Amino acid sequence: MITVDPDTQTPPYEQIRAQVVAHVDSGELQPGDRLPTVRRLAEDLGVAANTVARAYRELEQSGVIETRGRAGSFVTGDQVERKAKEAAATYLAQVTALGLTPADAVALVRHLEQHPVRSS
Structure with missing residues (x-):
């Protein structure tokens, strides 16, 4: 489960990014697992959609996830x-x-x- 702590100095997008990486590293998220949509996760966390979009962009740039257009964002397979x-x-x-x-x-x-x- 991803959460955002508003009382920390760490920006929300970085909290989201780091937690997804931690879930992948721990095995909680497996290759092929689909992540929530940007809009859905933003609503769940009470943050702006652009915040989640930035986290997803950075995760994709570092190869943790891949976005397949309208199909959504998925955890990549090769550690x-x-x-x-x-x-x-x-x-x-x-x-x-x-x-x-x-x-x-x-x-x-x-x-x-x-x-x-x-x-x-």
Whole structure:
């Protein structure tokens, strides 16, 4: 069950996102499970539909869920792929914050693949 605590500093969309991830990680939500519609979850939680939509968008970008148009949003199946997408999204956010383009970031990864950094 997803809840929103209005007394915390954490924004509601982040609370929703984190709880869905926790439910997937714990196995409460399984691959293929359908999530409530944006409107329905917003009504249930007493938040704006845009709040739930943002949480779903971020979950989709990190590979936790996929949206199939009018069919709805579903938990994705592959934990490895999901975690890799989360890592890639984090990396992309960090390198773009440093001023790199996505193409520069990919080029850097390819360079490191050929010339790994050796730790001492």
